[in-house]
Amino acid sequence: xxxxxxxxxxxxxxxxxxxxxxxxxxxxxxxxxxxxxxxxxxxxxxxxxxxxxxxxxxxxxxxxxxxxxxxxxxxxxxxxxxxxxxxxxxxxxxxxxxxxxxxxxxxxxxxxxxxxxxxxxxxxxxxxxxxxxxxxxxxxxxxxxxxxxxxxxxxxxxxxxxxxxxxxxxxxxxxxxxxxxxxxxxxxxxxxxxxxxxxxxxxxxxxxxxxxxxxxxxxxxxxxxxxxxxxxxxxxxxxxxxxxx
Amino acid sequence: xxxxxxxxxxxxxxxxxxxxxxxxxxxxxxxxxxxxxxxxxxxxxxxxxxxxxxxxxxxxxxxxxxxxxxxxxxxxxxxxxxxxxxxxxxxxxxxxxxxxxxxxxxxxxxxxxxxxxxxxxxxxxxxxxxxxxxxxxxxxxxxxxxxxxxxxxxxxxxxxxxxxxxxxxxxxxxxxxxxxxxxxxxxxxxxxxxxxxxxxxxxxxxxxxxxxxxxxxxxxxxxxxxxxxxxxxxxxxxxxxxxxx
DNA sequence: GTGGCAGCGTGACGGCCATCACAGCCAGGA
DNA sequence: TCCTGGCTGTGATGGCCGTCACGCTGCCAC
Numbered sequence: 001x002x003x004x005x006x007x008x009x010x011x012x013x014x015x016x017x018x019x020x021x022x023x024x025x026x027x028x029x030x031x032x033x034x035x036x037x038x039x040x041x042x043x044x045x046x047x048x049x050x051x052x053x054x055x056x057x058x059x060x061x062x063x064x065x066x067x068x069x070x071x072x073x074x075x076x077x078x079x080x081x082x083x084x085x086x087x088x089x090x091x092x093x094x095x096x097x098x099x100x101x102x103x104x105x106x107x108x109x110x111x112x113x114x115x116x117x118x119x120x121x122x123x124x125x126x127x128x129x130x131x132x133x134x135x136x137x138x139x140x141x142x143x144x145x146x147x148x149x150x151x152x153x154x155x156x157x158x159x160x161x162x163x164x165x166x167x168x169x170x171x172x173x174x175x176x177x178x179x180x181x182x183x184x185x186x187x188x189x190x191x192x193x194x195x196x197x198x199x200x201x202x203x204x205x206x207x208x209x210x211x212x213x214x215x216x217x218x219x220x221x222x223x224x225x226x227x228x229x230x231x232x233x234x235x236x237x238x239x240x241x242x243x244x245x
Numbered sequence: 246x247x248x249x250x251x252x253x254x255x256x257x258x259x260x261x262x263x264x265x266x267x268x269x270x271x272x273x274x275x276x277x278x279x280x281x282x283x284x285x286x287x288x289x290x291x292x293x294x295x296x297x298x299x300x301x302x303x304x305x306x307x308x309x310x311x312x313x314x315x316x317x318x319x320x321x322x323x324x325x326x327x328x329x330x331x332x333x334x335x336x337x338x339x340x341x342x343x344x345x346x347x348x349x350x351x352x353x354x355x356x357x358x359x360x361x362x363x364x365x366x367x368x369x370x371x372x373x374x375x376x377x378x379x380x381x382x383x384x385x386x387x388x389x390x391x392x393x394x395x396x397x398x399x400x401x402x403x404x405x406x407x408x409x410x411x412x413x414x415x416x417x418x419x420x421x422x423x424x425x426x427x428x429x430x431x432x433x434x435x436x437x438x439x440x441x442x443x444x445x446x447x448x449x450x451x452x453x454x455x456x457x458x459x460x461x462x463x464x465x466x467x468x469x470x471x472x473x474x475x476x477x478x479x480x481x482x483x484x485x486x487x488x489x490x
Numbered sequence: 491g492t493g494g495c496a497g498c499g500t501g502a503c504g505g506c507c508a509t510c511a512c513a514g515c516c517a518g519g520a
Numbered sequence: 521t522c523c524t525g526g527c528t529g530t531g532a533t534g535g536c537c538g539t540c541a542c543g544c545t546g547c548c549a550c
Contacts, residue, residue, distance in 0.1 A: 079404055082489060087407040089400070101393035104386075110400045133389070137382015141349075144378070144385055147392035148346035154399045155334070155355045159324055162332040162406050162450045165538080167507070196527065205407045207508055212529060244327060410508080412537065441497060452538055457499060 038136040045128035050120050057098060057113040057121070064102035064109055066125040070094045073119025077111045078202070088203045089157060091116070091195070097146060103129060104143065116194075161205050164243075170204040171214045172242040175224070179233055189233040283381040290373035295365050302343060302358040302366070309347035309354055311370040315339045318364025322356045323447070333448045334402060336361070336440070342391060348374060349388065361439075406450050409488075415449040416459045417487040420469070424478055434478040 048071070051057070057068050060079055072094045080086035089111060092098055102109040103126045124132070133140045160173040179189040195203070197211040204211075218224050223239055225232045233239060293316070296302070302313050305324055317339045325331035334356060337343055347354040348371050369377070378385045405418040424434040440448070442456040449456075463469050468484050470477045478484060 079400065079408070081404070081408040085408055085410075087403065089403065101396045104389045105393035105397065107394070107397055110397055133386050134383070137385055138379070140382050140385035140389055141378050144349050144389040144392055147389055147396060148350035149352070151346045151392060151396050151399060152350065152352055152355055154396060154403065155324065158332065158334065158399065158403055158406070159326070161403070163324070163326040163330055165330075165506095198527080208528085209509080209530085210507060212527095213507095216529075410536090443497080453498085454500085454539080455537060457497095458537090461499075 035138075038132075038139055041132060041136065042124075042139075045124050045132060046122045047124075048120060048122050050118070051115045053115060053118055055115045055119070057115065058109045060110060060112045061108050064099060064106065064126050066123055066127075066129055067100055067103050068098045068113070069122040069124070070096050070098065071120040071122065073115060073117040073121075075119065076114045076116050076199075078114070079111050086202055087205065088199060090153060100143065100147060101150070104133075104147070157203075167204070167206040167210050168214055168217070169243055169245070170206060171200070171211065171218075172239045174200070174204050175231070175233065176236070176239055176243065179236070184236075187234075187236075189236060190230055191233070192230050194229050280383075283377075283384055286377060286381065287369075287384075290369050290377060291367045292369075293365060293367050295363070296360045298360060298363055300360045300364070302360065303354045305355060305357045306353050309344060309351065309371050311368055311372075311374055312345055312348050313343045313358070314367040314369075315341050315343065316365040316367065318360060318362040318366075320364065321359045321361050321444075323359070324356050331447055332450065333444060335398060345388065345392060345395070349378075349392070402448075412449070412451040412455050413459055413462070414488055414490070415451060416445070416456065416463075417484045419445070419449050420476065420478065421481070421484055421488065424481070429481075432479075432481075434481060435475055436478070437475050439474050 046069075051073070057075060058065065070092055074094070075092045075098060076088055077090045077092060077098070078086050078088045092113075098113050098121075099109060101107075106126075133143060156177060160170055160177065164170045164173060175191075178191050178193070182189055182191045193200075196208075197215070198208045201208045201211045215224075215226060218239075219226065221238065223233070223235045223242075225234060291314075296318070302320060303310065315337055319339070320337045320343060321333055322335045322337060322343070323331050323333045337358075343358050343366075344354060346352075351371075378388060401422060405415055405422065409415045409418060420436075423436050423438070427434055427436045438445075441453075442460070443453045446453045446456045460469075460471060463484075464471065466483065468478070468480045468487070470479060
């Protein structure tokens with residue numbers, strides 16, 4: 001069964017896989033460690049599918065069909081304006097649930113979700129999902145928690161975009177936010193950044209060229225090194241200085 | 246009883262009122278039309294208080310004490326950076342629940358809530374609130390819905406801040422967003438805007454002077470009129486044109 | 491009345507960065 | 521092998537708007 005009442009039929013071939021309820025990442029996320037009954041109920045309404053790079057899960061403005069749970073692969077959540085500019089709010093990681101706010105409230109999806117790596121995802125239709133939540137209060141609480149965290153990260157991005165005077169400050173904030181997740185080995189932080197300069201610009205609200213120039217400036221100032229898609233922050237304090245300035 | 250385990254003792258005198266569970270606005274909001282049992286349980290853990298203009302309900306970074314439900318009056322939700330700049334995310338209206346994301350997730354409050362009018366609010370401590378949600382699944386679902394809407398409006402503000410090239414575009418977007426709520430009488434929209442230019446600037450990420458100049462420009466262009474704290478949008482299409490440009 | 495203060499209006503200046511334009515570079519495909 | 525297309529690097533230019541500075545009004549307290 002294809003996901004949704006308006007199935008994503010799409011130009012690209014979607015290949016249905018047996019189930020990815022058994023995929024990794026599942027354990028430590030939203031609907032895990034549920035008591036057996038709800039877990040089973042959940043499995044019954046879930047359908048899995050695979051999406052190629054570039055596929056679109058849902059589009060800003062569509063009425064909500066349901067939620068997608070990423071098993072592996074990542075997706076880009078963005079919004080765009082009439083004149084073609086777009087703003088990336090978030091890159092979703094495996095285990096995250098996409099389309100949750102719209103599905104819960106019934107308002108249109110506020111963002112567009114594009115898969116940026118080959119991805120397997122579980123789909124649950126809005127109808128089924130709401131019924132499930134009504135019947136399993138403990139799951140509703142977890143949904144509320146995930147929504148709270150989503151909001152939290154949205155506020156964090158608002159801070160980097162809204163509270164900076166300069167583009168340099170935005171980029172520094174952005175990198176520091178990223179590095180917050182990653183480990184910190186002997187003073188330097190490594191992070192892999194599989195985003196183009198264009199996309200980074202869309203995340204922090206500046207142009208592609210500015211991102212290029214800023215990276216050059218940061219490298220020149222010994223703040224970081226770039227090797228392919230890995231960024232090594234050599235001087236975290238220095239970056240924090242850029243933010244403070 | 247004063248609200249919270251870290252009561253807001255504060256320089257200003259907080260005056261405890263009997264209860265504002267009976268206040269207006271209550272009917273059409275989050276915890277209304279609940280079946281009798283949960284409604285009663287909710288009442289039992291709720292304590293009411295009054296706050297003068299300028300009072301602070303909670304501060305960004307504090308660990309979450311609980312939620313505040315505005316009975317009347319309004320509150321300003323903002324975040325600020327080390328150098329004193331601040332960004333207002335939202336002006337909350339009566340009936341809204343403040344501090345919900347932090348209370349649900351357990352992460353620190355991400356925003357600061359300042360009362361901007363004399364306000365009555367109900368307080369529920371985090372502990373009580375979470376217990377209540379666990380015991381009453383249907384309420385958890387409503388919480389999820391409110392969180393979804395909060396997220397929705399956060400995204401809307403991100404759009405106005407992040408997707409505009411010019412400050413004029415931001416202000417136009419801001420006014421149009423506001424006018425979306427208000428009635429539209431014979432081509433023109435009236436809205437009351439009890440914010441200073443400074444505050445408007447903090448909402449859209451520009452300086453006070455720019456807001457002043459833009460209002461002047463919009464008036465000159467016959468797009469709107471300002472009388473005291475009421476703004477009359479004379480030419481909505483024109484404003485939309487500013488956004489499109 | 492009068493001082494003080496918060497908010498608004500307006501000019502001048504300068505810096506930042508978006509934009510345009512073009513040149514290398516690399517990967518992948520014909 | 522060369523071509524093609526996406527990505528990155530870099531210069532030149534110009535405009536927007538942040539910032540500083542100052543004056544104005546209206547309001548409240550004393």
